[in-house]
Amino acid sequence: MEQTITVTVNGTAHTAEVEQRMLLVHFLRETLNLTGTHIGCDTSTCGCCTVHLDGETVLSCSLLAVQADGRAVRTVESLEQNGELHPIQKAFHENHGLQCGFCTPGMMMSALGVIEQHPGASDDEIREALEGNLCRCTGYQNIVASVRSAADEMARS
Amino acid sequence: MIPSTLEYTKATSLDEALAAVKAGARPLAGGMSLMPMMRLRLAAPGAVVDLGGVPELVGICEDGDEIAVGAMTTHRSVANDPLIRQHCHVVAQAAAGVGSMTIRNRGTIGGSLAHADPHGDLPAAILAAGGAVIVRGSGGERRIDVGDLITSYLTTSLAEDELITQVRLPKGAGQSAYAKFHRRAIDWSIVGVGVSIGANGVRAAAIGVGDRPMRLSAFESVLNGGGSLDDAIAQAGEGLSPLGDLDGSTEYKLHLVGVLAGQAHAEASSR
Ligand SMILES: Cc1cc2nc3c(=O)[nH]c(=O)nc-3n(C[C@H](O)[C@H](O)[C@H](O)COP(=O)(O)OP(=O)(O)OC[C@H]3O[C@@H](n4cnc5c(N)ncnc54)[C@H](O)[C@@H]3O)c2cc1C
């Protein structure tokens, strides 16, 4: 079955006819060409596909695109504005928070989920917020340092 | 993978949801178990009905000597709810430990019970608290104790056209706590134990030691008979025969049951 949906992605409303079985992550990547959101598993385990749905972090691989009809999605592509990196992107760059970068979009969206609501988040709270994001490269230490630094920066500004 | 072809409807009332289920649609709650099963093609429902827009299924309120929790209430809301934290801490604590933040943002209490994973934390916690569910189907409404709801691996006593509408948690569960052991943050529990110490004595239930959440009757009877915690811990695994698998041997899991029952009991008593 096909269905016409309208999803606001990073502030822009997109209307498209999609198959009802289409996953939100495929809608983002293949219909809208927003390939920053990655797919790393079939078991809702890796967190690479994390986006915000109406302000809450969700796994875009575990939602149907039709479930986002009429709602607002925010992806990693929203972070950079006019060529200027977002503080979380700068922090990952400066703290060597990535190696291959595959997990990074999901990491940053999960991290923003906690620090935007709670800029004073402790390291433990940051680690808890990242529990659902797997990284095969970094050993997590520099990721937590990046998020810590971004949280501090965002609390200052 | 991509789920197989399906027809999706979003119910806007309980009656609509029940009609869809009666017509054969599979209920879709948080999707945190059903969606991965559909992606792996372990499940291929021809139709799903999204319960996410049914107002009757969300929310937490006091109702006499119980707390009524809508089936679609997320783990996150259960974990943070002041009423549940006060009266049924074991359930709030189990919900707070499910998977990760993104899983807790979507996964629901009703979905966890209906899915009946033998490693699911919520069923053990609710069984330890002495909770029940209200279900609705074409035969009307009925109440099922959680101990009678889950019958085996991924199997419940729900009829095909029945939906869980509410979870009922007793306000008299007393002091309670949940303890679990898993290897990495997001992993399912290898073994988990919920303990409540209420007016009617100690109740304890474990997951990971059978095909469904199991009451720890030997542990309960030692403590309710005035025995020591050490004796109760030593006997906690009595009558259980968990299968040895990649998570650990039978002996190891029986060891975990005792350790975790002791931890949960100590934490509940100190609360
Ligand atoms: C990576 C990962 C880690 C996890 N870790 C844990 C963990 O540590 N502990 C734990 O307990 N759980 C864990 N879970 C599972 C999580 O708790 C799920 O939320 C839960 O199993 C299913 O709830 P749901 O709302 O997502 O249901 P769904 O996935 O939407 O549905 C599950 C099943 O229940 C049926 N169903 C749903 N709602 C109803 C209803 N109201 N009435 C009748 N049938 C219904 C569906 O048709 C389906 O068969 C984990 C999941 C993942 C992906």
Ligand code: FES
């Ligand atoms: S792709 Fe792995 S959790 Fe979504």
Ligand code: FES
């Ligand atoms: S940087 Fe390679 S997976 Fe995280």
